[in-house]
Amino acid sequence: MPAERIRDHAGQGATTVAAHRRRLRADRARQLADLLRHQVLTGGFPDGTLPHEAALGADYRATRGTVRQALDLLRAEGLVERLPGVGTVVVAQKYPHGLDRLMGLAETLREHGQVSNEIRTVGPVAAPAPVAERLRVPPGADVLYIERLRRLDGLPLSLDLTYVPLDLGTALLGADLENTDVFRLLEAITGQPLGHAEITLEAVNADAHSAAVLQAPRGAAVLMLERLTHLADGRPVDLEFIRFRGDRITMSGLLHRSR
């Protein structure tokens, strides 16, 4: 990434020349890391090995130092690892979760492997006010609470906290929650398809306990999804708080300028 022609707005005031150079290299390493990350996530290195540093430097017109710093960034994210005598290899796979259609985890990851759910907790609880309000049940009425650690081919992906109105929840209690999406079960129980869901996504640092459950380092970045799902007739039936391991899930979709 040649900088000669770039108009660059740093280095003013008290910034020293050395600090300015460090900043430029860090900026270029980030640029390069973002491009390589895209390649890693989209299977751009089919044999799982990145080109040698010198080749990357030539391809991206970057110095060896910048290439190394970019690879360090991807390594810190857990995406690649350096193997002596082999080079830099892709070690983490992130699975794409669709943002275009309302789908359960097993549905959306069907091509990638088998989703299994460890049921950590299940049973009725008196609905706290914000749950009752959103599920449109009387405050304090029982709702079914389900807590699941969800895995893909045995690897922890997400920790899901779910609230369902008890008339539907009772039927869920007898269902195969270990191997079936709640979405699919709700459609089977009600005999109608789901309609829409309001979702909110955030990036948060995992607290110690959530990190331990997800087998991730404390403070690991987590993609947090809050989702209120309605049946086709508009009734809200499923309120979920989902913590996805940031290193294992991406969310992809299409946005349109006009609707």
Place this chain on the structure above:
Amino acid sequence: MPAERIRDHAGQGATTVAAHRRRLRADRARQLADLLRHQVLTGGFPDGTLPHEAALGADYRATRGTVRQALDLLRAEGLVERLPGVGTVVVAQKYPHGLDRLMGLAETLREHGQVSNEIRTVGPVAAPAPVAERLRVPPGADVLYIERLRRLDGLPLSLDLTYVPLDLGTALLGADLENTDVFRLLEAITGQPLGHAEITLEAVNADAHSAAVLQAPRGAAVLMLERLTHLADGRPVDLEFIRFRGDRITMSGLLHRSR
């Protein structure tokens, strides 16, 4: 959150009773924290002060210890703070970024404040292969590279790395990039609206340099958005890599079961 009626799947094998109790309390604290987080983010505490711990305990049928632990989780996320003599107050505001329509940052946050852009770098670079391919320009052809630190009312929100084909980029060079979304400028330059964008969202831990630029702690959770935006006629014109501070942005939208 009463646990008596809950069928709970922990505590088997070598787990001690004390460890089991700790886990139950941590689980309940997370449940409560998620409900309170929703209230905090959606303005559920209009005067910015949370109810006293005893009131929260009564409302949510939780012990004082669970309430404290839940508030600790929100404090660790930087959402609330405990003020002696006052109680627990909301200290961080997260701004909602729409996931339903393709919008620039200033457009989407118009009601919340003034977006300004610090141009860290701007100028032509030879397009690396993955950029050239996605913007459909010949490999090595010049594209305009722009790096912006974006602020809302002075507060750092995101670090954006942008690539634009040079025929449009040249016009951008003379534009008011400090105060205008690139989206709006591209529509003005081309005389046509934007069409759609392919997006990918991830949660990552900020590297040291990105954290410093965003004035966030090292390792802070960042919502990373990769976005390839096309004009209405289908031409790809804007490839962006955006790091949003996780503690300042949420992404909200509506998903449908069928399309």
